[in-house]
């Protein structure tokens with residue numbers, strides 16, 4: 043037995059409810075290659091603003107009379123999608139049958155995560171990419187992939203193995219051997235949690251030298267492309283819209299003045315009791331920007347089709363909402 047979910051938005055008239063319910067059920071049957079004799083039962087919910095007809099009535103009217111059906115009112119959650127009919131269809135089938143859940147019209151917003159949407163976010167150090175990307179991914183229920191964390195993890199490994207930054211061969215060899223994984227906001231290096239270790243000023247200072255090495259980029263980009271292939275993702279970095287996900291449906295380039303970016307980073311580190319000087323951070327940011335934008339391979343640059351968001355005078359919430367609205371309305 044399996045359950046197939048679906049939803050569709052409608053209008054509060056009998057005609058619209060009948061039409062949209064039938065469209066939804068037809069699509070669920072068509073895409074999942076099921077017939078009414080496979081169906082055990084169907085449960086519908088409708089939002090509070092739908093009272094002109096029962097969705098189940100639409101199916102009866104359309105000739106389906108032998109499937110047990112029930113209609114309920116959906117929980118009335120504040121700011122939730124209006125005029126929406128949700129359904130769950132229980133079917134008899136083989137255990138290994140792959141089912142596809144169907145979201146139509148504005149109900150697609152309920153499960154953007156099922157639509158294989160790629161969101162690319164690039165920008166200079168401290169522009170707010172990872173903070174915003176993480177929030178946005180949570181709001182959309184997408185997977186978040188922090189590519190900077192991968193270069194940082196390699197840099198951390200280079201540092202603990204005492205490898206000279208000039209020794210490119212050793213660094214590339216290490217890059218090809220290490221295992222980097224991103225799981226539940228944690229960065230795992232060969233299975234070890236290095237989430238905080240990779241964010242220290244000493245790693246930030248070195249990372250753009252490591253990320254300049256073309257063979258290192260090749261290894262990282264291959265891994266990032268593989269990760270981007272898993273459903274809907276938000277990925278942030280420097281070359282995401284240009285190299286890693288050039289086909290992303292949504293591309294953003296976040297920026298802010300170097301002074302604001304340095305101040306944000308200074309506040310972040312001092313709040314964690316990490317002793318730092320504002321001027322050192324500003325210099326590191328400027329140096330990294332220079333290295334990242336001037337390197338030969340995949341330099342940091344805005345893709346032609348990226349939307350620029352200057353976050354200098356915007357709060358984190360404002361940036362996230364702006365991006366979310368662009369995606370939800372896109």
Ligand SMILES: Nc1ncnc2c1ncn2[C@@H]1O[C@H](COP(=O)(O)OP(=O)(O)OP(=O)(O)O)[C@@H](O)[C@H]1O
Pocket residue numbers: 165166167168169170171172173174190306307309310353356357358361
């Ligand atoms: N719009 C904003 N307003 C205020 N603070 C912000 C804003 N965006 C991000 N920050 C803060 O700025 C700091 C840097 O942000 P974040 O680490 O997300 O930047 P980043 O672009 O990912 O940087 P890096 O490339 O160096 O990793 C964090 O402390 C974050 O909380």
Ligand SMILES: Nc1ccn([C@@H]2O[C@H](COP(=O)(O)O)[C@@H](O)[C@H]2O)c(=O)n1
Pocket residue numbers: 167168189190191193194249250251253254278279280281282330334
């Ligand atoms: N796609 C990327 C991501 C990062 N880098 C390099 O890594 C450094 C650290 O990245 P953060 O986002 O964590 O600050 C960054 O300065 C780049 O040198 C990259 O090259 N490509």
